[in-house]
Amino acid sequence: MKDLEEIRRLLDEAYAHYFANSDGHCKSSEGYIGLQFTNYFERRDGEPFGIKGVEIYSYVLGPNRSHTFADTNEALVSVRSWHEREMETDHEEDVWDDWDWYPDEEEAW
Numbered sequence: 001m002k003d004l005e006e007i008r009r010l011l012d013e014a015y016a017h018y019f020a021n022s023d024g025h026c027k028s029s030e031g032y033i034g035l036q037f038t039n040y041f042e043r044r045d046g047e048p049f050g051i052k053g054v055e056i057y058s059y060v061l062g063p064n065r066s067h068t069f070a071d072t073n074e075a076l077v078s079v080r081s082w083h084e085r086e087m088e089t090d091h092e093e094d095v096w097d098d099w100d101w102y103p104d105e106e107e108a109w
Contacts, residue, residue, distance in 0.1 A: 003072035007033060007056070010079050014061055014086040022091040027065065032057035061086055 011031050019026075036053035043049055054075040059065045061082040069075035 003076050004033070004035075007054075007072065007076055007079050010076075010083040011056070011058070011061070014083045017086055017089075018060055018091075021089075025060075027057075027059040029057040030060055058082065 011033075015031055018024075032055070034055040034057075035051050036055065038047050038049055038052050042052075051071060054069045054072055056062065056067045056069070056075060056079065057065060058067065062078070067075075067078065069078065
């Protein structure tokens with residue numbers, strides 16, 4: 001439970017920074033944390049009831065929209081990385097010109 005609280009705290013702090021300093025672009029499921037538990041068959045076969053996976057939805061902070069981890073420790077390692085990167089991001093300097101993003105037409109083909 002301690003890891004989950006730390007994951008929630010780090011996500012909330014990183015989102016607060018992002019929304020206070022960026023254009024606020026996001027998805028409505030930002031910060032969702034889901035837990036997967038051992039199922040009936042696993043428990044029947046002797047596995048103890050417990051967390052089998054952690055899902056975090058973070059379009060803004062993570063490299064994808066949905067992220068699945070084997071356990072809370074693995075999730076915490078990634079969330080710490082996302083948090084650190086977000087807290088170091090200066091969103092004023094993070095603006096780019098659409099035209100500069102696309103390669104020259106000759107280079108693209």
